[in-house]
Amino acid sequence: MKRYGALEAGGTKMVMAVADEEGKILERTSIPTQTPEETMPEMAAFFAERSVEALGIGCFGPLDLNPASPSYGRITATPKLAWRNYPILQAFREKLGIPAALDTDVNGAALAESVLGAAKGLDSCLYVTVGTGIGGGLIIHGKPVHGLMHPEIGHIRVRPAPGDPMPEGICPYHGCCAEGMASGPSIQKRWGVSAKELPPEHPAWETEADYLAQLCADAMLSFSPEKIILGGGVMQQKFLFPVIREKTLAMLGGYISSPAVEAGLADYITEPGLGTESGILGAYLLARQA
Amino acid sequence: MKRYGALEAGGTKMVMAVADEEGKILERTSIPTQTPEETMPEMAAFFAERSVEALGIGCFGPLDLNPASPSYGRITATPKLAWRNYPILQAFREKLGIPAALDTDVNGAALAESVLGAAKGLDSCLYVTVGTGIGGGLIIHGKPVHGLMHPEIGHIRVRPAPGDPMPEGICPYHGCCAEGMASGPSIQKRWGVSAKELPPEHPAWETEADYLAQLCADAMLSFSPEKIILGGGVMQQKFLFPVIREKTLAMLGGYISSPAVEAGLADYITEPGLGTESGILGAYLLARQA
Numbered sequence: 001m002k003r004y005g006a007l008e009a010g011g012t013k014m015v016m017a018v019a020d021e022e023g024k025i026l027e028r029t030s031i032p033t034q035t036p037e038e039t040m041p042e043m044a045a046f047f048a049e050r051s052v053e054a055l056g057i058g059c060f061g062p063l064d065l066n067p068a069s070p071s072y073g074r075i076t077a078t079p080k081l082a083w084r085n086y087p088i089l090q091a092f093r094e095k096l097g098i099p100a101a102l103d104t105d106v107n108g109a110a111l112a113e114s115v116l117g118a119a120k121g122l123d124s125c126l127y128v129t130v131g132t133g134i135g136g137g138l139i140i141h142g143k144p145v146h147g148l149m150h151p152e153i154g155h156i157r158v159r160p161a162p163g164d165p166m167p168e169g170i171c172p173y174h175g176c177c178a179e180g181m182a183s184g185p186s187i188q189k190r191w192g193v194s195a196k197e198l199p200p201e202h203p204a205w206e207t208e209a210d211y212l213a214q215l216c217a218d219a220m221l222s223f224s225p226e227k228i229i230l231g232g233g234v235m236q237q238k239f240l241f242p243v244i245r246e247k248t249l250a251m252l253g254g255y256i257s258s259p260a261v262e263a264g265l266a267d268y269i270t271e272p273g274l275g276t277e278s279g280i281l282g283a284y285l286l287a288r289q290a
Numbered sequence: 291m292k293r294y295g296a297l298e299a300g301g302t303k304m305v306m307a308v309a310d311e312e313g314k315i316l317e318r319t320s321i322p323t324q325t326p327e328e329t330m331p332e333m334a335a336f337f338a339e340r341s342v343e344a345l346g347i348g349c350f351g352p353l354d355l356n357p358a359s360p361s362y363g364r365i366t367a368t369p370k371l372a373w374r375n376y377p378i379l380q381a382f383r384e385k386l387g388i389p390a391a392l393d394t395d396v397n398g399a400a401l402a403e404s405v406l407g408a409a410k411g412l413d414s415c416l417y418v419t420v421g422t423g424i425g426g427g428l429i430i431h432g433k434p435v436h437g438l439m440h441p442e443i444g445h446i447r448v449r450p451a452p453g454d455p456m457p458e459g460i461c462p463y464h465g466c467c468a469e470g471m472a473s474g475p476s477i478q479k480r481w482g483v484s485a486k487e488l489p490p491e492h493p494a495w496e497t498e499a500d501y502l503a504q505l506c507a508d509a510m511l512s513f514s515p516e517k518i519i520l521g522g523g524v525m526q527q528k529f530l531f532p533v534i535r536e537k538t539l540a541m542l543g544g545y546i547s548s549p550a551v552e553a554g555l556a557d558y559i560t561e562p563g564l565g566t567e568s569g570i571l572g573a574y575l576l577a578r579q580a
Contacts, residue, residue: 141431147514173543224437253463
C-alpha cells in the first residue's frame with residue numbers, strides 16, 4: 001500500500017506524519033521549528049526513511065503560490081527571519097526526489113474540512129483559525145483559493161467593538177484588523193491575562209465575539225461561503241459560538257436570505273469536523289494531489 | 291449560424307440583444323421595466339421572433355441561484371415589489387422552450403470581463419459597479435461564485451472616512467456599508483448635488499475614494515482576486531482611480547507582497563475592458579453556457 005508524507009509546518013513546531021491511501025495516519029512526530037539549516041535535514045530524513053510516494057506541506061505564510069513566479073514555493077514576508085525567502089517546496093523536491101505540493105496551513109485545513117470534515121459535500125467553505133494569529137483558508141468551487149497571493153482574511157479591518165478598552169489594536173501592519181483585535185495576544189494585551197484564564201462571564205468575550213462576527217458577516221457578504229468553520233486555540237472556548245452567531249445575524253441586518261440564516265447560523269458557523277486534525281489531514285490531501 | 295439571446299435585466303430597463311456564435315451583437319433594444327405581467331410577454335416575444343438557441347439572463351438581485359432550492363431561479367428580496375419572488379428563469383424556459391441560464395447582473399459582467407475583457411486570461415476577478423447601488427460579481431477558478439447566496443460585497447461594513455459629514459450612511463439594512471456610504475444616492479444625500487455635478491476638486495471625492503479603497507483592500511485580503519474592475523456611473527469620474535489605488539495601498543500597509551502591489555495597483559484596480567458592454571456580453575456568455 002502506498003504511503004504519503006504530510007507536513008504541518010508551523011512557526012513553533014513541525015508536525016510530520018505518514019498516512020496510507022485511505023488517509024489513516026500511520027505515524028506522527030513533531031520537532032521544534034529552528035532554522036532551516038537545523039530543521040530541514042531532520043524532516044527530509046524522516047520522510048526519506050519512510051519511502052513516501054509524495055509530500056504535502058501546509059505551511060505558515062505568507063507564501064508565493066504562483067507557479068509562474070520566480071519565487072514560487074518560497075516563504076515570503078514572515079517575521080520568522082531565518083525562514084524568510086526560504087524555498088521550502090523546492091528544497092523538499094530536491095532532497096526527496098518525489099512530487100511535493102505546498103499551500104498555506106489554513107488552506108490545507110480548509111481543504112481537509114471540505115473533503116473529510118464539516119464542509120464535506122459542499123463546494124465552498126471558509127476555515128478560520130483564531131490563536132496566536134488569525135488566518136483564513138478558503139475553498140471555492142472545490143479548490144483552495146490563491147489568486148493574487150492567497151487569502152489573509154485575518155487582516156481585514158474591523159470597527160472597534162462598543163466599549164473596547166483597546167480600540168487601536170496590536171497588528172503592526174493594520175492596528176485595528178481582526179488579528180490585531182481578536183488574536184490570543186491581543187486578548188492578553190487588552191485584559192492582562194490569557195484567553196484561557198478569562199472566565200466565560202468576563203466582558204472580554206462579548207468584545208471577542210464582536211470582532212469574529214464582523215469577520216463572519218464580511219465573509220458572507222464578500223464571497224458567500226457555504227460554511228464558516230472556526231478553529232484554533234481561542235475557539236476552544238465553545239461558549240463563543242452562539243454569541244458569534246447572534247452578532248453575525250445582527251450585523252447582516254436581514255439582508256441575506258438563506259435557510260442557513262433562518263436557522264440562526266447554527267449549522268453554518270461551526271467547529272471543525274476534524275477537531276485538531278484538519279491541518280495534518282490537509283497536508284495529506286495535498287500529497288495525494290501532488 | 292446560431293443566434294443567442296442576451297437579457298440584461300435591470301430595475302429601470304430591460305436590455306435585450308441577439309448575438310452570433312462569436313459574440314457579435316446583431317441587434318439590441320431596451321424597454322422600461324414595469325410589472326412582470328407587462329414586461330415579460332414583450333421580452334419573450336422579442337426572443338421567440340428571433341429564434342435564439344438559448345437565453346442568458348444577467349439580473350438585478352438578490353436571486354436564488356441554488357439549483358437544489360425550491361425557489362431556484364427566482365428574484366427574492368428585491369425592493370421592486372412586483373418582481374419579488376418572480377420565477378424569471380422558469381418563466382423564460384416555459385415561454386421559450388429553450389435552454390436558459392440566470393446569474394446576477396454583476397456576476398455576468400465579471401464573467402464577461404474575465405473571458406473577453408480586463409481580466410482575460412486570469413483565473414479570478416472582482417467586478418464592482420458603483421452607481422444607484424454598489425454590487426460585486428466574482429469569478430474564482432474561472433467560474434462565477436454563488437455559494438450560500440451570491441456575493442453582495444456592496445454591503446460589507448466600512449468605517450466612516452475622516453471628516454465625512456454623513457458618517458451614518460443611508461443603507462436601510464446596514465447604514466454604514468459600502469453602498470450606504472458610496473453609492474450615487476449617498477453622494478447626492480451627503481452633498482446635496484449629484485455625483486455628476488461635483489467638480490474633481492470637491493472634497494466629496496476623497497471621501498468616495500476612501501470607501502471604495504476600503505472595499506478593494508478588504509477584497510484583496512479576503513479572497514485575493516487577481517484583478518479588481520470598477521465600473522458603473524460613479525466610476526465615470528476617471529480621476530477617482532489613482533486616488534482609490536493610493537488609499538488602498540495605504541490601507542494594506544505593506545502586508546500583501548505581489549508585483550501588482552509593487553506597481554502601485556496601476557493595472558490591478560482598473561476600468562472595465564469592455565466599457566459599458568460587460569453586462570450584455572455577460573448575458574450572452576451565460577446563454578452560451580446554458
